[in-house]
Amino acid sequence: xxxxxxxxxxxxxxxxxxxxxxxxxxxxxxxxxxxxxxxxxxxxxxxxxxxxxxxxxxxxxxxxxxxxxxxxxxxxxxxxxxxxxxxxxxxxxxxxxxxxxxxxxxxxxxxxxxxxxxxxxxxxxxxxxxxxxxxxxxxxxxxxxxxxxxxxxxxxxxxxxxxxxxxxxxxxxxxxxxxxxxxxxxxxxxxxxxxxxxxxxxxxxxxxxxxxxxxxxxxxxxxxxxxxxxxxxxxxxxxxxxxxxxxxxxxxxxxxxxxxxxxxxxxxxxxxxxxxxxxxxxxxxxxxxxxxxxxxxxxxxxxxxxxxxxxxxxxxxxxxxxxxxxxxxxxxxxxxxxx
Numbered sequence: 593x594x595x596x597x598x599x600x601x602x603x604x605x606x607x608x609x610x611x612x613x614x615x616x617x618x619x620x621x622x623x624x625x626x627x628x629x630x631x632x633x634x635x636x637x638x639x640x641x642x643x644x645x646x647x648x649x650x651x652x653x654x655x656x657x658x659x660x661x662x663x664x665x666x667x668x669x670x671x672x673x674x675x676x677x678x679x680x681x682x683x684x685x686x687x688x689x690x691x692x693x694x695x696x697x698x699x700x701x702x703x704x705x706x707x708x709x710x711x712x713x714x715x716x717x718x719x720x721x722x723x724x725x726x727x728x729x730x731x732x733x734x735x736x737x738x739x740x741x742x743x744x745x746x747x748x749x750x751x752x753x754x755x756x757x758x759x760x761x762x763x764x765x766x767x768x769x770x771x772x773x774x775x776x777x778x779x780x781x782x783x784x785x786x787x788x789x790x791x792x793x794x795x796x797x798x799x800x801x802x803x804x805x806x807x808x809x810x811x812x813x814x815x816x817x818x819x820x821x822x823x824x825x826x827x828x829x830x831x832x833x834x835x836x837x838x839x840x841x842x843x844x845x846x847x848x849x850x851x852x853x854x855x856x857x858x859x860x861x862x863x864x865x866x867x868x869x870x871x872x873x874x875x876x877x878x879x880x881x882x883x884x885x886x887x888x889x890x891x892x893x894x895x896x897x898x899x900x901x902x903x904x905x906x907x908x909x910x911x912x913x914x915x916x917x918x919x920x921x922x923x924x925x926x927x928x929x930x931x
Contacts, residue, residue, distance in 0.1 A: 595636045604628055615640060640682055654684040655895050656704035658697060658714045660809040662689040665867045666837070666884055667715065667809075670737070673888025674713070674895075681896055683710075692717045692807045705732055710899040713891060715739055717809075719775045733898040737891050740777040744908040745891045747882045749778045752913050753785020756834045756862045756880050759915055761793045763922065765832035765860055769801035771819045771844055772836045773808035779836065782864070786834055801830055808836050816843030824851050831859055832921075838863035838870060838879055845875055845920065860921040866914075876918035883911050 597615070601608045606625065613621050614629040621629075632638075655678055659667040675685045686704060690697035697717055704712060712734035738746045760768050770786045773779035783802070790797045803819040816835060823830055824847065835841035841863030845855055853859055855875045863870075866881035890909060898904060 595638045600632050651710050652708045654709045656686045656709035656712045658688045658700050660692045660717050666865045669884045670888045673885040674892045677892025690717050692810045694718045711895045733902040747913045748910050749781030750785040752880050753782035754789045757786045757789035760832040767830045768832045769830035770834050771840050772804045774804045774806050812839030813843035816840035817847045820844035820847035833861050835863045838865050838867045856923050866916050875920050878918045878921040879916050881914045881916050
C-alpha cells in the first residue's frame with residue numbers, strides 16, 4: 593500500500609501536522625525534526641499525493657510554460673533548468689509551444705489556465721502582450737522571461753546588441769549588418785543596441801544592412817540563409833554580421849560559404865545565446881552568452897515565490913551577458929585593423 597503521512601508520523605513519534613509542515617517547507621519546524629522526517633520519507637520512498645494536496649489547498653502544484661519553439665536549444669535548456677528547480681519542490685512543469693503564432697499562444701495560455709496552473713511562465717511572441725485574462729478568471733500570477741515586460745527575467749537585450757556589435761568594431765570591421773527578428777522585445781532591443789554601438793563608433797548604419805524577419809526562433813537557420821543571400825548581393829556587401837541568434841548565424845554562415853566567401857576573413861559573424869554546440873560547427877561561432885541555465889534556475893525560484901505569494905509587486909531581474917569569441921570573428925587574419 594502507498595506510504596501515508598500518518599505512517600511516517602507514527603514511525604517517528606511526531607504528529608501528522610508536523611510531517612505535513614515539513615512537506616510544505618514551513619519555517620516553524622526545527623532542523624533536527626525536519627532532517628528526521630525527510631530521511632524517513634526518502635527511506636520509505638514517499639510520494640506525495642499531489643491531487644489530494646491540490647483539493648485541500650486549492651492549488652495544483654503545477655507550473656505552465658509557453659515558449660515559441662519547444663525544440664529550440666535555448667528554450668529546451670531553459671526548460672531543463674527550470675524543471676530541475678520545480679522538481680526539487682515537488683512541482684510539475686507543463687510545456688506548450690506557441691509556434692511563434694500569437695493566436696496559438698493565446699490558445700495555449702487559455703488551456704493552461706483552464707488546467708489551474710499555479711503560475712504561468714511565458715516567452716511571448718507578441719510585441720505587446722495584451723491581457724490574457726477573461727471576465728471571471730482567477731488572476732493566475734505570471735512571469736515573462738526572455739521578453740521585457742513587467743515580472744520579467746532575462747538579459748538586457750540592448751546591451752546584448754551593443755556587446756556583439758562592439759566586438760565586430762573592435763576587430764576592425766566597418767560595414768556591419770544585422771539580421772534580426774520582428775515583433776518581440778528582444779528583436780527591438782538588440783537592433784537598438786546595434787544601432788547605438790555603430791553611432792558611438794561613428795560607423796554608417798545603412799538601412800540596406802538591416803534585414804528583419806518573423807519566426808527567427810522557430811526557423812532561424814533558414815531565415816539566416818535567405819537573409820544572407822540578400823546581403824551578399826549588395827554592391828558594397830558587409831564585412832561583418834550581427835545575427836539575432838545562433839541559429840540565424842548558422843544559416844547565414846552556410847549561405848556565405850556556399851557563395852565562395854571566406855569566414856571570417858571576408859565576413860565575420862556573431863550570434864546570440866551561445867548554444868552548446870557552437871564550438872563544433874564547421875566555423876566555430878562567436879556568440880553572446882545569456883546564461884541560459886542560470887536563467888532557468890532564477891525563473892524557477894521566482895515562480896515558486898509567486899506561487900506562495902501571488903500578490904507580489906511587479907519586478908524585473910536582468911542577468912549579465914558575456915561575449916564568447918570564436919573563429920567566426922577572431923580566426924584567420926581578421927584581427928587586422930581597418931579591414
